[in-house]
Amino acid sequence: NAGVTQTPKFQVLKTGQSMTLQCAQDMNHEYMSWYRQDPGMGLRLIHYSVGAGITDQGEVPNGYNVSRSTTEDFPLRLLSAAPSQTSVYFCASSLGGGATETQYFGPGTRLLVL
Amino acid sequence: GDSVTQMEGPVTLSEEAFLTINCTYTATGYPSLFWYVQYPGEGLQLLLKATKADDKGSNKGFEATYRKETTSFHLEKGSVQVSDSAVYFCALSKNSYGKLTFGQGTILTVHP
Numbered sequence: 001n002a003g004v005t006q007t008p009k010f011q012v013l014k015t016g017q018s019m020t021l022q023c024a025q026d027m028n029h030e031y032m033s034w035y036r037q038d039p040g041m042g043l044r045l046i047h048y049s050v051g052a053g054i055t056d057q058g059e060v061p062n063g064y065n066v067s068r069s070t071t072e073d074f075p076l077r078l079l080s081a082a083p084s085q086t087s088v089y090f091c092a093s094s095l096g097g098g099a100t101e102t103q104y105f106g107p108g109t110r111l112l113v114l
Numbered sequence: 115g116d117s118v119t120q121m122e123g124p125v126t127l128s129e130e131a132f133l134t135i136n137c138t139y140t141a142t143g144y145p146s147l148f149w150y151v152q153y154p155g156e157g158l159q160l161l162l163k164a165t166k167a168d169d170k171g172s173n174k175g176f177e178a179t180y181r182k183e184t185t186s187f188h189l190e191k192g193s194v195q196v197s198d199s200a201v202y203f204c205a206l207s208k209n210s211y212g213k214l215t216f217g218q219g220t221i222l223t224v225h226p
Binding site for chain 1: 118146151155156157158159160163167194203205207208211213214216217218219
């Protein structure tokens, strides 16, 4: 199993450009999430999904779009990049949605917006 | 809302020293508590967890006990190694689709 994979590893964008961060998992997990990691702030939830076709907003959803057409994939779209979106983005998945579930994280995508 | 507070870092120790990283939380109900670790250049991985009061999570020589009376989940290790150098995150989860609320992270550096 590859676990949770993310592409690209690193990306530089100009303000106003759009892009899609890819996330895939091969563990047949129903639950998937996107977090951003900023210095001194830990990780914050952007969007999450409880299954194919079902998504919802997290703590910091503005400027981001998601969709979940398959169990395996959960892409994150930046509609019009802003310097405030410079961050490291992590995708995570879990088998279930209970409070005791272990989250499995991808290696991250480092995004720089100029 | 729910929140997690970790001790300020970075923490620098010599090999074989004792480690404590403090973590306290604010939450309604009965959250599960986690420690995740992020090694350089990698994503986060679960280190240990505890799902109810007085539970002790342990893994790789690390331990943490869920103390509801003090709303704490401090991470300890009796003898750290250079390979323990990483960023450590305390987190909580309630029954909300597995969403995690993270502390700010503590950078640990262990010197030989």
